[in-house]
Amino acid sequence: MSVQDAYDKAAAEGRAALVGYLPAGFPSYEGAIAAATAMVEAGCDAIEIGLPYTDPMMDGPTIQDAVHQALLGGIRVADVFRTVEAVAATGVPTLVMTYYNPVDHYGVDAFARDLKSAGGAGLITPDLTPEEAGPWLEAADAHDLDKVFLVALSSTDERIEKITEVCRGFVYAASLMGVTGARTAIDTGAPRLVERTRTVLAKSGSALPVGLGLGVGNGVQAAEVARFADGVIVGSAFIRRLLDAPDERAGLAGVRDLTAELAEGVRKRG
Amino acid sequence: MTTDPARGGPAVPVPDVTGHFGLYGGRFAPEALMAALDELTHEFETARKDPEFTAELADLLKNYAGRPSLLTEAPRFAEHAGGARILLKREDLNHTGSHKINNVLGQALLAKRMGKRRVIAETGAGQHGVATATAAALLGLECTIFMGEVDTERQALNVARMRMLGAEVVPVKAGSRTLKDACNEAFRDWVATVDHTHYCVGSTMGPHPFPMMVRELQRIIGVEAREQVLELTGRLPDAVVACVGGGSNSIGAFHAFIPDASVRLCGFEAAGDGVETGRHAATITGGSVGVIHGMRTYLLQDDDGQTIESHSISAGLDYPGVGPEHSWLYDTGRAEYRPITDAEAMEAFALLCRTEGIIPAIESAHALAGAIKLGKELGPDGTLLVCLSGRGDKDMHTAAEYFGLMPEGEGR
Numbered sequence: 001m002s003v004q005d006a007y008d009k010a011a012a013e014g015r016a017a018l019v020g021y022l023p024a025g026f027p028s029y030e031g032a033i034a035a036a037t038a039m040v041e042a043g044c045d046a047i048e049i050g051l052p053y054t055d056p057m058m059d060g061p062t063i064q065d066a067v068h069q070a071l072l073g074g075i076r077v078a079d080v081f082r083t084v085e086a087v088a089a090t091g092v093p094t095l096v097m098t099y100y101n102p103v104d105h106y107g108v109d110a111f112a113r114d115l116k117s118a119g120g121a122g123l124i125t126p127d128l129t130p131e132e133a134g135p136w137l138e139a140a141d142a143h144d145l146d147k148v149f150l151v152a153l154s155s156t157d158e159r160i161e162k163i164t165e166v167c168r169g170f171v172y173a174a175s176l177m178g179v180t181g182a183r184t185a186i187d188t189g190a191p192r193l194v195e196r197t198r199t200v201l202a203k204s205g206s207a208l209p210v211g212l213g214l215g216v217g218n219g220v221q222a223a224e225v226a227r228f229a230d231g232v233i234v235g236s237a238f239i240r241r242l243l244d245a246p247d248e249r250a251g252l253a254g255v256r257d258l259t260a261e262l263a264e265g266v267r268k269r270g
Numbered sequence: 271m272t273t274d275p276a277r278g279g280p281a282v283p284v285p286d287v288t289g290h291f292g293l294y295g296g297r298f299a300p301e302a303l304m305a306a307l308d309e310l311t312h313e314f315e316t317a318r319k320d321p322e323f324t325a326e327l328a329d330l331l332k333n334y335a336g337r338p339s340l341l342t343e344a345p346r347f348a349e350h351a352g353g354a355r356i357l358l359k360r361e362d363l364n365h366t367g368s369h370k371i372n373n374v375l376g377q378a379l380l381a382k383r384m385g386k387r388r389v390i391a392e393t394g395a396g397q398h399g400v401a402t403a404t405a406a407a408l409l410g411l412e413c414t415i416f417m418g419e420v421d422t423e424r425q426a427l428n429v430a431r432m433r434m435l436g437a438e439v440v441p442v443k444a445g446s447r448t449l450k451d452a453c454n455e456a457f458r459d460w461v462a463t464v465d466h467t468h469y470c471v472g473s474t475m476g477p478h479p480f481p482m483m484v485r486e487l488q489r490i491i492g493v494e495a496r497e498q499v500l501e502l503t504g505r506l507p508d509a510v511v512a513c514v515g516g517g518s519n520s521i522g523a524f525h526a527f528i529p530d531a532s533v534r535l536c537g538f539e540a541a542g543d544g545v546e547t548g549r550h551a552a553t554i555t556g557g558s559v560g561v562i563h564g565m566r567t568y569l570l571q572d573d574d575g576q577t578i579e580s581h582s583i584s585a586g587l588d589y590p591g592v593g594p595e596h597s598w599l600y601d602t603g604r605a606e607y608r609p610i611t612d613a614e615a616m617e618a619f620a621l622l623c624r625t626e627g628i629i630p631a632i633e634s635a636h637a638l639a640g641a642i643k644l645g646k647e648l649g650p651d652g653t654l655l656v657c658l659s660g661r662g663d664k665d666m667h668t669a670a671e672y673f674g675l676m677p678e679g680e681g682r
Contacts, residue, residue: 053576054445054576054577055445055450055451055454055562055563055577056454057300057454057457057458057563058300058457058458058461059458060458064444068444068445071576076574077574077575100298100561101560101561101562101571101575101577102574102575102576103575104560104561104575105560105571105573105574105575106574106575126300127298127299127300127561127564128298129297129299129301129304131288131296131297132296132297132298149301150300150301150302151301152300152301152302152304152305153302154301154302154303154304154305154306154464155301155304155305156305159301159304159305163301174301174302176462177302177461177462177464177465178302178458178461178462179458179461179462
């Protein structure tokens, strides 16, 4: 299964896809599975399971807190695969989002093999660019996995071409120059980045969808993004609901509410 | 760098155009930074060939930083080091008190050349932070320094110095609250501010071009020292000795000697309580290969590839990674790396104070402890060039506590 299936399904319904992110092990091993399952039930088309890492260089305070909590709880890479297995069992494409070192250390081929056998769709690698990705690309292809790389506002068209050439599943457009975390407004450069990426894709005849992430936190923003991107990726806002909830039950209810709001948003395009 | 393999140097220049030192280095960075890293690579390559830029840097190094730094023989200290000849390269005498100013003046000039109005930096002991704040004040740049909260406490004097110089100091409360977390936070800032901000990386670490650029700005240490040693002794030293954290003073000291096959290059890492205790920062001795802070290199990591927190009495060496060129020098056998415990470093610290009247930085005391070991191995015929990378004024609080110099009630 490729995450592109989820994008295609959404496109067929005349809307953008909703992609939700949550780190494994947060708020607990079981809690993460329950929350991700709730996100699927309430309308997420695909799920990204974060692999908690000690040095989350690209993450803002919200994800840092969640990941720190997951690591304190003793989450291991093996638990991440088990989490993927449980979430993928809901039927939606499930990706892993991770910094590169845990993958490198596990061994790219072993990682690809175990991700595949857990039912994972592929990997999103925010600190890996095509230049250094050779071994991972080979392993991903050998195991039929999606390879999602990021394009940024600062990317030249030449770089976008280089990046999209090696992507499978979708292209992850980072909506702003900065770390993860919900913002009050979508960066004005974001539509232009999606447009530029689409132009590059069209040139090579690729139908790869473009999802936009970073900074999206509510239904209004989701609707705004859905007007120009194929998918809306939300992470920190889900975590915020879980962090702020007095107990797990309330947290799950908060996650469901937010998913429903976002799912409505991605259907309000145009 | 291109050198003759017959003389012990590498046959190919490192890093290559993609920033690799053999297996190591490279650029494991978010796409958002790639344009800035490309720009920086290009600007540095252009600037170093621009006579106006090199003249401006040379002028600052001479008339502001005080270069060339002295070479001081340490005969009374040497009596405790097997009688070997000990020659200290006095980077502690540079303006701001360490080798860090060499790198910072170059990068700050480059920042201005690129039209950036702000510089940011990570700092451990605070020496790089102080140097960056100094250069920012000199050149009229805004400056923000990220420093682990643990380090702001053990290096409080340097925090005050940076603030006096007009820099904003941000205590980093994440993770181990030391140097690696300060690096994370500096990268987070840079991703969001890269259009007007230059990240003045403080060591030979990070994504390409930083390891190469910082080496080129620090290699003046070894270039000067090689001439000074030849002039003083009529021959090359048997070994060049330096402490290794991120690895900038050591690469700076080593680099000019890489083609000299007869000269041993000896890096001394911080072993904290001892490598066997797990509480250390001896990355090459006790680590394995992986990716951290944008580079492939040796690092301290567990079997899931999670970074293991480092431990050292020296804030400047308390880092779980090491510059990629050191990993490469280690693998090729051109340089050797050994651990020095906190206790060994503090003994050498006290010894230099009392035998030579020089208070070294605790970081540099690791090199001095290494020189004692190496001197005993080489005996009276040996000559050691030791990079005294910084002065120890900033460490007085730590040293006073360690040696119990604070009378009752005057301590913390």
